[in-house]
Amino acid sequence: MPHRSAPPADELADGSEPLQRRRRKEARPQELLDAALALFVEKGFAAARAEEVAQRAGVSKGTLYLYFPSKEELLKAVITQNLGSRIVAGAELVAAHPGTATELLNVILVDWWTQLYDSPAAGVFKLVITEVRNFPEIAGFYLREVVQPAHDLLGAVLRRGIAAGEFRDVPIDHAVHSLVLPLIMVCLHRHSLGACQVDWQIEGRDFIGQHVQLVLAGLRAGAPNPA
Amino acid sequence: MPHRSAPPADELADGSEPLQRRRRKEARPQELLDAALALFVEKGFAAARAEEVAQRAGVSKGTLYLYFPSKEELLKAVITQNLGSRIVAGAELVAAHPGTATELLNVILVDWWTQLYDSPAAGVFKLVITEVRNFPEIAGFYLREVVQPAHDLLGAVLRRGIAAGEFRDVPIDHAVHSLVLPLIMVCLHRHSLGACQVDWQIEGRDFIGQHVQLVLAGLRAGAPNPA
Amino acid sequence: MPHRSAPPADELADGSEPLQRRRRKEARPQELLDAALALFVEKGFAAARAEEVAQRAGVSKGTLYLYFPSKEELLKAVITQNLGSRIVAGAELVAAHPGTATELLNVILVDWWTQLYDSPAAGVFKLVITEVRNFPEIAGFYLREVVQPAHDLLGAVLRRGIAAGEFRDVPIDHAVHSLVLPLIMVCLHRHSLGACQVDWQIEGRDFIGQHVQLVLAGLRAGAPNPA
Amino acid sequence: MPHRSAPPADELADGSEPLQRRRRKEARPQELLDAALALFVEKGFAAARAEEVAQRAGVSKGTLYLYFPSKEELLKAVITQNLGSRIVAGAELVAAHPGTATELLNVILVDWWTQLYDSPAAGVFKLVITEVRNFPEIAGFYLREVVQPAHDLLGAVLRRGIAAGEFRDVPIDHAVHSLVLPLIMVCLHRHSLGACQVDWQIEGRDFIGQHVQLVLAGLRAGAPNPA
DNA sequence: CATGAATGAGACTTCATTCAT
DNA sequence: AATGAATGAAGTCTCATTCAT
Numbered sequence: 038m039p040h041r042s043a044p045p046a047d048e049l050a051d052g053s054e055p056l057q058r059r060r061r062k063e064a065r066p067q068e069l070l071d072a073a074l075a076l077f078v079e080k081g082f083a084a085a086r087a088e089e090v091a092q093r094a095g096v097s098k099g100t101l102y103l104y105f106p107s108k109e110e111l112l113k114a115v116i117t118q119n120l121g122s123r124i125v126a127g128a129e130l131v132a133a134h135p136g137t138a139t140e141l142l143n144v145i146l147v148d149w150w151t152q153l154y155d156s157p158a159a160g161v162f163k164l165v166i167t168e169v170r171n172f173p174e175i176a177g178f179y180l181r182e183v184v185q186p187a188h189d190l191l192g193a194v195l196r197r198g199i200a201a202g203e204f205r206d207v208p209i210d211h212a213v214h215s216l217v218l219p220l221i222m223v224c225l226h227r228h229s230l231g232a233c234q235v236d237w238q239i240e241g242r243d244f245i246g247q248h249v250q251l252v253l254a255g256l257r258a259g260a261p262n263p264a
Numbered sequence: 265m266p267h268r269s270a271p272p273a274d275e276l277a278d279g280s281e282p283l284q285r286r287r288r289k290e291a292r293p294q295e296l297l298d299a300a301l302a303l304f305v306e307k308g309f310a311a312a313r314a315e316e317v318a319q320r321a322g323v324s325k326g327t328l329y330l331y332f333p334s335k336e337e338l339l340k341a342v343i344t345q346n347l348g349s350r351i352v353a354g355a356e357l358v359a360a361h362p363g364t365a366t367e368l369l370n371v372i373l374v375d376w377w378t379q380l381y382d383s384p385a386a387g388v389f390k391l392v393i394t395e396v397r398n399f400p401e402i403a404g405f406y407l408r409e410v411v412q413p414a415h416d417l418l419g420a421v422l423r424r425g426i427a428a429g430e431f432r433d434v435p436i437d438h439a440v441h442s443l444v445l446p447l448i449m450v451c452l453h454r455h456s457l458g459a460c461q462v463d464w465q466i467e468g469r470d471f472i473g474q475h476v477q478l479v480l481a482g483l484r485a486g487a488p489n490p491a
Numbered sequence: 492m493p494h495r496s497a498p499p500a501d502e503l504a505d506g507s508e509p510l511q512r513r514r515r516k517e518a519r520p521q522e523l524l525d526a527a528l529a530l531f532v533e534k535g536f537a538a539a540r541a542e543e544v545a546q547r548a549g550v551s552k553g554t555l556y557l558y559f560p561s562k563e564e565l566l567k568a569v570i571t572q573n574l575g576s577r578i579v580a581g582a583e584l585v586a587a588h589p590g591t592a593t594e595l596l597n598v599i600l601v602d603w604w605t606q607l608y609d610s611p612a613a614g615v616f617k618l619v620i621t622e623v624r625n626f627p628e629i630a631g632f633y634l635r636e637v638v639q640p641a642h643d644l645l646g647a648v649l650r651r652g653i654a655a656g657e658f659r660d661v662p663i664d665h666a667v668h669s670l671v672l673p674l675i676m677v678c679l680h681r682h683s684l685g686a687c688q689v690d691w692q693i694e695g696r697d698f699i700g701q702h703v704q705l706v707l708a709g710l711r712a713g714a715p716n717p718a
Numbered sequence: 719m720p721h722r723s724a725p726p727a728d729e730l731a732d733g734s735e736p737l738q739r740r741r742r743k744e745a746r747p748q749e750l751l752d753a754a755l756a757l758f759v760e761k762g763f764a765a766a767r768a769e770e771v772a773q774r775a776g777v778s779k780g781t782l783y784l785y786f787p788s789k790e791e792l793l794k795a796v797i798t799q800n801l802g803s804r805i806v807a808g809a810e811l812v813a814a815h816p817g818t819a820t821e822l823l824n825v826i827l828v829d830w831w832t833q834l835y836d837s838p839a840a841g842v843f844k845l846v847i848t849e850v851r852n853f854p855e856i857a858g859f860y861l862r863e864v865v866q867p868a869h870d871l872l873g874a875v876l877r878r879g880i881a882a883g884e885f886r887d888v889p890i891d892h893a894v895h896s897l898v899l900p901l902i903m904v905c906l907h908r909h910s911l912g913a914c915q916v917d918w919q920i921e922g923r924d925f926i927g928q929h930v931q932l933v934l935a936g937l938r939a940g941a942p943n944p945a
Numbered sequence: 946c947a948t949g950a951a952t953g954a955g956a957c958t959t960c961a962t963t964c965a966t
Numbered sequence: 967a968a969t970g971a972a973t974g975a976a977g978t979c980t981c982a983t984t985c986a987t
Contacts, residue, residue: 062950079397083310087978097952102979166456167394170306176460184457184464211474214466215446222445225452229393230411233403237411239441247438255482314961324969326963335961516971533851537764541957551973556958620910621848624760630914638911638918665928668920669900676899679906683847684865687857691865693895701892709936768982778948780984789982 066104066114068094071157074115078160078228082112082168109172116165116175119158120183131190138198139253142216145191146249150220154241159224166225188213195256202262212256219248293331295321298384301342305387305455309339309395336399343392343402346385347410358417365425366480369443372418373476377447381468386451393452415440422483429489439483446475520558520568522548525611528569532614532682536566536622563626570619570629573612574637585644592652593707596670599645600703604674608695613678620679642667649710656716666710673702747785749775752838755796759841759909763793763849790853797846797856800839801864812871819879820934823897826872827930831901835922840905847906869894876937883943893937900929 072093076085087108091101105111127149134144153159169176191213198204223241231238257263299320303312314335318328332338354376361371380386396403418440425431450468458465484490526547530539541562545555559565581603588598607613623630645667652658677695685692711717753774757766768789772782786792808830815825834840850857872894879885904922912919938944 065950081308081310081394081398083308084398086976098978099952099980100950103950106979108978163393166390166452167308169456169460171308171311173460176457176462179457180462180464207478208474211471212478214450214471215475215478218446218449219442222449223441225393229396230403230406233396233400235403235407237407239437243435244438244441247435248442251434251439251442251482252478253482254485255478255480258481258485313959325961326969327967329962330967519971535762535764535848535852537762538852540955552957553959553973554971557971562957617847620844620906621762623910623914625762625765627914630911630916633911634916634918661932662928665925666932668904668925669929669932672900672903673896676903677895679847683850684857684860687850687854689857689861691861693891697889698892698895701889702896705888705893705896705936706932707936708939709932709934712935712939767980779982780948781946783983784946 069101069104070115070118073111074157074160078163116161117178119161123158124183124186128190138194138203141194147246151242151245154224160228162221162224163228203260204256205260216252220245296328296331297342297345300338301384301387305390343388344405346388351410351413355417365421365430368421374473378469378472381451387455389448389451390455430487431483432487443479447472523555523558524569524572527565528611528614532617570615571632573615577612578637578640582644592648592657595648601700605696605699608678614682616675616678617682657714658710659714670706674699750782750785751796751799754792755838755841759844797842798859800842805864805867809871819875819884822875828927832923832926835905841909843902843905844909884941885937886941897933901926
């Protein structure tokens, strides 16, 4: 038997099922979620047509409903899928990172947020802000899985910095918000006004770094032992 | 001045028309705008039904269309009416106010924003962020009449502060955003997640003050002549 | 003030509301119910399109939903409205009628059924038989409001006839069915096979009379005191 | 004849193909017809989903279309297959049976109908009544192959009974209907209201016998020579 | 032969808008 | 000016049917 180079990518060794179709089937949900995210962020959930989501994912209307039972369930899947995993990744990033509170905040807020800002997932913030009031289940998920963990994480870092004398003693919750809210805001901006063809823009990536420096400077001002 | 017995409340001296009705007639557009603002912010433009707007304003569906030619025009009127005037008022406030840059920023950002935060007009931010991409005319108006003037105003104050040595030399645009974006964000929050029955809230009014202090501290850090 | 002849029919004395529109509004539900009955009987509930019901009632699709919240509710209304009242009327007819059991059965079964047979309401039998299993609420209503009262009524008359010696002693329930089921069946036939353009028909009205005679003859056979 | 060890159950002597699979393959159409009958009777043709028919027959959606070109053809096959054969069998039963008209009617109406009543084929009546108006071809088949032969057969028996003086002289067609329609009706009932979980039922088998006795009594009443 | 992923026509339902009253 | 009955375009979702594997 002649030596054969690697089999074509679309065939499994066990020949269980035609790969091409299976691969498509497995990829479909993600393709639909991506298309839905983009479209929901662009037009809003109510104004986005289900058929357009399907089209953007390269399938027909009916196929969408093969994978998601309703437009509303699709929305929820979009939100849970795009935020859940990132928060976990962020927490691991912090856990793996030694160093001062200042260094840590730079890692989290600049690196992690810049990456988020550049990904389509940044649009989910717009989606959540727009749709929570119409779909109350989203509120619970978002608070529990996103807001609370992220807020606690940053709060802990700030507290460590204050304890170490890096930062002066400020109200933790408010300081976390001062750090984070503008970062959320630039994500929102990128997908609303920033996506319009206008001659006024926020340079998001530059801003993220500058903002963190400015607020950290405020935190260090008058601290016993500024790094 | 001859004594005149008070006319019946619902009738004008010239007998032209009952006052109460005339008053209501004149108030209609505003009542409709208020109702529309509330409902559009609550549910989003697309998901809000025109009839519900009318109902909330205490009139019938048909009456809405006597005052606004379409739901879309109503949206535009809501936005222009609620932001246009406030910016003018803010500018006048600044012009009338002497003092250091720090004092001025406290006046504008704390006083003016707290007032906005507590008014229904705060919801317009959500509306703009949600709907600009669907109605591009809004982008132009919002930039020209709201963003640009407000940004320029704050930028000028910052520049004055830097010139006076109150603040260190920072990138103006970014610093303005660091100051302002969280304030917009708490307005958004109040009308999205904050409006849900959840046990996690931002205390907006407290935060506004704390945030301005924190960022001003960052601006003064290392300044030649911190006030 | 000159004497004025009767006002035009479309104007109310108290001028409360324009009559023409009001009259239409009040007539709509009945017109829709009639159209729905005809169409549901003709095609079956599932195969009948809501728009066609509306069209047959001379209104547009949307108007249907002004009066009935869904196609299913329309079905239920059709059934309750067309059977509920007739049973009551039948019971009153019996109560008002003196005479022997034989005479009474002739009145009820021949007169009342012939009238039903000739009315569109006869179609409801087809509807009920076809749709009970899909809409279980119908079963309860139909049994309680139609089957049970009618069966009890006829059973009582038969019992009276047996007590009076007019009829021999037979199992009441089965005898009632022997009398009634064929009458239901001709109603069904009229709206299924009988409505097709075929050269085989049941002459319903003749049959009703003959059938009652035949079964009554069977009941009297061997009775102690046949009328 | 040489002794041969029994072949494995799922394999033919000629080794052509496993028996089990071939058997299934050959049985498919019947399994599909049975499933379709049950489901169409239960939900109505329009409301029954093709996939559910397939599922109930233990095959996939696609397989259904290997055996029947469309859902509509499946319906027609269900009807023709379930009624055609039984009528022939009934006619042979009569031909093979000597005796008086009364005896004959007892055989046909009680024995044959009780058997039909207990078989799934009884549901076909519901199907025909429900669907003839939507599929006119059914009308022709049903009349030609079912109604006409059965009616003629019973009519002939009645005529024989009248000629023999067993029965009095009644209108033949109507008398046939008086005999038969209730029997059809109990079949319908069994598959509509009778299939619902309600506390009111017709005891079909008892009724069939009682009904035939009652009507025969009516036919004999006043006959010259009642058997 | 058998499967089940994919399609798209078509049905139900909603709602912005009109207009007779 | 005000109403609310009526409309019909448009959107969500279903399901008979096809076809690549």
